[in-house]
Structures are given as structure tokens and as C-alpha cells.
Amino acid sequence: MTPKLYVYEHCPFCVKARMIFGLKNIAFEKVILLNDNEADPIRMVGKKTLPILEEEGHFMGESMDIVAHVDKQNQPIVVGPTSPEIAAWLKEVMPLSAPLIMPRVACAPLKDFATTGARAYFLCKKEALTGPFNECLGKSESLVEELNLLLEKLAPMIKESNAVNGQLSTDDFHLFAQLRSFSIVKNAHYPLEVATYLQTMSKLSKVSLLDAVAV
Ligand SMILES: N[C@@H](CCC(=O)N[C@@H](CS)C(=O)NCC(=O)O)C(=O)O
Structure with missing residues (x-):
């Protein structure tokens, strides 16, 4: 089945x-x-x-x-080493994550929010964590600037476009998931290495980005 x-x-x-x-x-x-x-x-x-x-x-x-x-069901593919550099980068970018992503997700045309009740539920629950979404959105310019600096910092850490450390590892799951969430942020600037990684991983994993609904 x-x-x-x-x-x-x-x-x-x-x-x-x-x-x-x-x-x-x-x-x-x-x-x-x-x-x-x-x-x-x-x-x-x-x-x-x-x-x-x-x-x-x-x-x-x-x-x-x-x-x-x-x-582990058949030939494992997630066998590469993880990198403390990537873990540190993910930790550093974390404070930008909720205030940049949550208010944008809250207004996106996603099936998670196909009813008014579902969207209101998300808004209510997440605003309790971030503070009012309009205040987060008001800080967009400086938050996007900070994100862009961190994306610059990430670029030289990407060894291959199909595996951040050169061989697929759990880092790719954490990193791609985080970057895919950031793809809902309009005007973020992706250095070539990061953009290529994002596109390649999206294609290989068949998980579409959120850039089509970016705000
Ligand atoms: N540690 C869990 C975390 C899962 C998680 O936090 N999921 C969120 C969605 S992003 C959730 O279901 N939160 C409850 C909610 O949104 O009401 C995992 O890795 O699967």
C-alpha cells in the first residue's frame, strides 16, 4: 500500500x-x-x-x-558527514526565521489555509510567538538586509549543488527546509551558489519553492 x-x-x-x-x-x-x-x-x-x-x-x-x-528501506542515501559550520549557520539565521516567514505564510494561498478558520488559527497561534504580524512586516527592510548578509556567508559553505557538504547528509534536510521557507520572502538576494543549491535540491526532492507566492 x-x-x-x-x-x-x-x-x-x-x-x-x-x-x-x-x-x-x-x-x-x-x-x-x-x-x-x-x-x-x-x-x-x-x-x-x-x-x-x-x-x-x-x-x-x-x-x-x-x-x-x-x-533505510533500501539502499540508504543520507550517508554523508554533517558539518558544524552548517549547524552554526542555521542557528545564526534562526532569529530571522519566524518574523520574516510567519507573516508571509499567513497570507499565502496555500491549501493549509483553504478555509477562513484554518488561516485564523495559524494567525492567532503564530502571532502569540512573534508579536503582531504588521509589526514584523514593518521591520522587513532590516530583516531582509540581515538575511542577505547571512546568505552571502552561506555561499562558500556550499560544496555541491546537490549536497551541501559534498555528499547528501542530514544537513541538506535542515538547510533546504530552512531556505525553502525563506523563499517566500521577496527581495532576498541569493548568491549564485545558494540559488543553484536551492533550485537543484527543489528539483531532486520534488518539493516546490514558495517563491511563486512570495511577499
Ligand atoms: N519535531 C517535530 C516538529 C514538527 C512541528 O513543529 N510541526 C509544526 C508545523 S511546522 C506543527 O505541526 N505545529 C503545530 C501547529 O502548527 O499547530 C518534527 O521534526 O517533525
Whole structure:
């Protein structure tokens, strides 16, 4: 039976789980849940969280557990070394993530928010973390400037366009998921190495970027 992967389109953790199927060319059914659907995730894994993998009536949460589980099914591909430099970069960019991404995701035409209730649920929950979205958006210019500096800093760390450290590793899941979320930010400047990595990983993993709905 084809495995089912329950996801939100905006969600970087869901991107990690989607990536392993795309990279390994394994068929799966992508099921996009409404953001205010609490009942289904709670029924499946006991809490309101995605991604969730359903296989033969069994449910698995936690994005990187799903990656490891799918990877070991036949010839593993996520076998490369990780780099402390990439972990440090992801840590450094983290404070920019919510204020730049959440307010833009909140108004994007994604299936996660196909109903007014689903969009309102997201807005309410995430504004509690970031503060009012209009205030975040008001700081866009300086936040994008900071992001651009960090993208410049990332460029020389990218060894290959299909594997940040030269061979596919868990770093690629964390890095591509983060960069794909940032692709919703209009006017960010991607150095060539970063742009090529983003496009290549999107194509190989079959996870589309959010640039089509960038704000
Ligand atoms: N550690 C989990 C984190 C998953 C997570 O935080 N998912 C978010 C979506 S991006 C979620 O479902 N949050 C609950 C909500 O949005 O209501 C994983 O890696 O899968």
C-alpha cells in the first residue's frame, strides 16, 4: 500500500519528510491537512503536529525519524558527514526565521489555509510567538538586509549543488527546509551558489519553492 504523508504546505518539518521520498523516487500520497484540524493528528500520534507518516495502519511523527525510516528501506542515501559550520549557520539565521516567514505564510494561498478558520488559527497561534504580524512586516527592510548578509556567508559553505557538504547528509534536510521557507520572502538576494543549491535540491526532492507566492 502507498504510504501516506500528512503535511502542511508551509511547514519546514514536513518539507524534510517530503524530501526523502522525492530524493529516493519513492511513491507516496501527500495529504495536506487544514491548519486548524486538531482531531486527525491527535488521533494518529496523540498531539497536534505534522508531518505524520501512515504506513500499513501505523503512524510515525517526527520529521527526521521519518527521513531515517524511509532512508533505510533500501539502499540508504543520507550517508554523508554533517558539518558544524552548517549547524552554526542555521542557528545564526534562526532569529530571522519566524518574523520574516510567519507573516508571509499567513497570507499565502496555500491549501493549509483553504478555509477562513484554518488561516485564523495559524494567525492567532503564530502571532502569540512573534508579536503582531504588521509589526514584523514593518521591520522587513532590516530583516531582509540581515538575511542577505547571512546568505552571502552561506555561499562558500556550499560544496555541491546537490549536497551541501559534498555528499547528501542530514544537513541538506535542515538547510533546504530552512531556505525553502525563506523563499517566500521577496527581495532576498541569493548568491549564485545558494540559488543553484536551492533550485537543484527543489528539483531532486520534488518539493516546490514558495517563491511563486512570495511577499
Ligand atoms: N519535531 C517535530 C516538529 C514538527 C512541528 O513543529 N510541526 C509544526 C508545523 S511546522 C506543527 O505541526 N505545529 C503545530 C501547529 O502548527 O499547530 C518534527 O521534526 O517533525
